[in-house]
Amino acid sequence: MENGTPESLRSSFCRDTESSSGENPPRMTYRAAEDIDLIQRFLAGDTAAFNQLMAAHEDRVFGICLRMLRDRDAALDATQETFLTVFRKADRYKAEAAFSTWLYRVAVNTCYDQLRRAKRASADALPESHDPADVRPDDEYAAVELRPDINAALAQLSPEFRAAVVLVDLEGLSLETAANLLGTPVGTVKSRVFRGRRLLAQQLGNLNDPSQHPRNE
Numbered sequence: 120m121e122n123g124t125p126e127s128l129r130s131s132f133c134r135d136t137e138s139s140s141g142e143n144p145p146r147m148t149y150r151a152a153e154d155i156d157l158i159q160r161f162l163a164g165d166t167a168a169f170n171q172l173m174a175a176h177e178d179r180v181f182g183i184c185l186r187m188l189r190d191r192d193a194a195l196d197a198t199q200e201t202f203l204t205v206f207r208k209a210d211r212y213k214a215e216a217a218f219s220t221w222l223y224r225v226a227v228n229t230c231y232d233q234l235r236r237a238k239r240a241s242a243d244a245l246p247e248s249h250d251p252a253d254v255r256p257d258d259e260y261a262a263v264e265l266r267p268d269i270n271a272a273l274a275q276l277s278p279e280f281r282a283a284v285v286l287v288d289l290e291g292l293s294l295e296t297a298a299n300l301l302g303t304p305v306g307t308v309k310s311r312v313f314r315g316r317r318l319l320a321q322q323l324g325n326l327n328d329p330s331q332h333p334r335n336e
Contacts, residue, residue: 150175154218158209169209173202176219179290180226186285187230187278189270197233201226216299224300227282234278272322276315283311284319 154175160168180201185194204225212221273281286297287308294312298305 148217150219151217155214158212158218161209169206172205172218176222177202179219180222183223183226183285183290184230186273186289187227187281188233189274193233197226197229201229204229220296220300223286224302227286227300230282231278268323269319272319275322276318280311280315280318283308284315287312288316 157168157172181194181198184197188194188197286292294305294308298308
């Protein structure tokens, strides 16, 4: 892989952070540094490193896919497809952003692809042997499920609005991170979140303050 060493990947990440955020850039988190080491080890032939990456991120990827697709089997399918894509294309990660941001972008794009296949009623259930390892048990799985009324309301949003609301309001990402992940300007994400919130509120019958905008974190 071009860039060669974990140190050069870290340097690339830090340079990009500094150039995008101005003075006093935040230090790379332990998770981000660990991800870079694992990616480098995987590209050098250590397949166990890829399993560690999956273990670190699969629950959140699954949560994003579940909220985007609103179907457990489809979410499992999208989670598997996301990691297969990363497995095949890991050498395309250039540390221009945190690995997690790149990974979640792959997950969202995978969900978009599934949503575009409108004629497909639902994804076939994956065999247990192909499920992402250690998927949360039922009591913890409920944490990423939504109340039926919220789930139904999300279903009424366009995929673009749904993705923005899921990432910012349900996954807790900042507007800047969500924009980077979606490949759209911050203002566009902010507008989608605002409009998505209004549509959700209308669906749920609790539209209170139409002037409320998402907080720019």
